[in-house]
Amino acid sequence: MNTIKPKISKPRFTDDTVGLVLRAKSLWHSYNQKNFVLEGVDLDLKEGMSMMVLGRSGSGKTTLIKILAGLIRPSRGQVEYFFDRDATPSSRVVAYIPQNLGLVRNLSAIENVLMGVLGRTPTVATMFGRFRAVDHEQAARLMADLGIGDKIDKKIWHLSGGERQRVAIARALIQNPRLILADEFVSQLDPVTSMEILAMVKKLTQNKIAFLATTHDVLLAKEYADFVVVMRNGKLIMPAAFKDMIIEEIMKDGYE
Amino acid sequence: MSKRFPTGAGIVIIVAILSVASFINLGLLDVSRWGLAFRNLAIFSRELSPPRWDILPVLLPAIWETIQISFAGTILGFLLSLPLAFLGTHTLFNQLITTVARGLVGAIRTVPSILFGIIFVIAVGLGPKAGVLGVALYTVGYLAKIYYEAFEAVDGEVIEAVRSTGCNRLQLFRFAILPETFNTLISQLLFMFEYNIRASTIMGFVGAGGIGYYLVGYVQMLQYQHLMMAIILIFVVIMAIDLVSFRIRARISAPRY
Incomplete structure (x- = not known):
């Protein structure tokens, strides 16, 4: 497969890595060997922490998240993941939600959610569309928790934008991840629905699953993230800091 | 670099030359044959009708x-x-x-x-x-x-x-x-x-x-x-x-x- 395997270096558990799920060290990336999309990005993500990366279009947010998800190999630098210790076979450590969600429109909502367990289901069974009963239950439960319990057998194109977003979240959560990466999370939804969904995600992930999303919505980031960082021209111009401390600075800094 | 010849016109001219050359080579421009062809086609189409419905089975x-x-x-x-x-x-x-x-x-x-x-x-x-x-x-x-x-x-x-x-x-x-x-x-x-x-x-x-x-x-x-x-x-x-x-x-x- 032409997939680019993330370069996962053997994590070195030292004192300063306690509680870390991910550490990105001076990531540089270029698609054409000339212009750098990322210019030395450093990022630490702690267990159960939610972080939002703010930035305009073209600031390098998507590239960053794809590198963290292991879909692109950075030109320089590396990403370390620190969850070897008690990762169970039934958990995918990183779940990824792309910008346009990447749902398969011709399949039902629950089939899309169940894709999250493909990696831990025997291939032959999945070829006939069969999944374990426990996984079925977990999928149905997650969908109910997310408020789409009555949409289980609906095809994706019968669902609204908000419902699709919830299906994508359920597909991420069923992987029992330690970290969820979401690109331009809820950015295509109306403010009320986005708030609702973010509150829901916050409740479901709180203190258990680290959550990193990119967005261009300052207020959303302020409201729901523990940490906010700003990305500009391939650099994280504000290191991870408490949102209360920096939100005025973001405004003052003339973001957008 | 000198002024470039318009690509579109160039392609049209090349296609035209190739077409005429192949028409000549394949005898399509031989007028005397055309009369014969039409005569034969007329005979052929006369013989085509009426269709024989009885062979349908x-x-x-x-x-x-x-x-x-x-x-x-x-x-x-x-x-x-x-x-x-x-x-x-x-x-x-x-x-x-x-x-x-x-x-x-x-x-x-x-x-x-x-x-x-x-x-x-x-x-x-x-x-x-x-x-x-x-x-x-x-x-x-x-x-x-x-x-x-x-x-x-x-x-x-x-x-x-x-x-x-x-x-x-x-x-x-x-x-x-x-x-x-x-x-x-x-x-x-x-x-x-x-x-x-x-x-x-x-x-x-x-x-x-x-x-x-x-x-x-x-x-x-x-x-x-x-x-x-x-x-x-x-x-x-x-x-x-x-x-x-x-x-x-x-x-x-x-x-x-």
Whole structure:
């Protein structure tokens, strides 16, 4: 497969890595060997922490998240993941939600959610569309928790934008991840629905699953993230800091 | 650098020169022959009518056989083209495997359907069995190419999202590529069946079953009124199948969001 395997270096558990799920060290990336999309990005993500990366279009947010998800190999630098210790076979450590969600429109909502367990289901069974009963239950439960319990057998194109977003979240959560990466999370939804969904995600992930999303919505980031960082021209111009401390600075800094 | 000659005009001039040259070489501009051709055509078309309706009992089973050859051949070719298209998809396999699969498909496509007919008549003897195999291989050459191109056109984000769940490529194919391309696959399959009615007719020319056998026989025995009847029958059948297939394809490929 032409997939680019993330370069996962053997994590070195030292004192300063306690509680870390991910550490990105001076990531540089270029698609054409000339212009750098990322210019030395450093990022630490702690267990159960939610972080939002703010930035305009073209600031390098998507590239960053794809590198963290292991879909692109950075030109320089590396990403370390620190969850070897008690990762169970039934958990995918990183779940990824792309910008346009990447749902398969011709399949039902629950089939899309169940894709999250493909990696831990025997291939032959999945070829006939069969999944374990426990996984079925977990999928149905997650969908109910997310408020789409009555949409289980609906095809994706019968669902609204908000419902699709919830299906994508359920597909991420069923992987029992330690970290969820979401690109331009809820950015295509109306403010009320986005708030609702973010509150829901916050409740479901709180203190258990680290959550990193990119967005261009300052207020959303302020409201729901523990940490906010700003990305500009391939650099994280504000290191991870408490949102209360920096939100005025973001405004003052003339973001957008 | 000097001023560039306009590319569009250049292409038109080259095509014009090549056309005239080939017309002259092939005798198309030889006016004396044209008179003869029209005279012969007039005689031929006079002899075509009236069509011999009384031979319908002979032709109907023959065209039914042609339809079956087309159907069986298309299905068989479809089953063979799926794995080849799977192996030929760059999103799933590396350059080496896709090149081999695509090379095979390309090689199959270079062989004209009638040659497949001859090959299988030699291999399995005269009759519809050879026709089915010939149509099947012919189908593989086209369907496999159309299919791997459809597979590769699947939205990259869907592929990434499903792949990020840690699935293998069979699962990726089953859960992302196949459902996303399903409508295209079916609609192209119907089109191929439609098209294969013609290919199956040709199969009869070399004794691989169906109505083509009669077609060639009538030409050789100068029975033009019989020939006319066969052509009318083929025309009606092709129009009917085209119409039904078009209706179904229009329903399948209606955009849904």
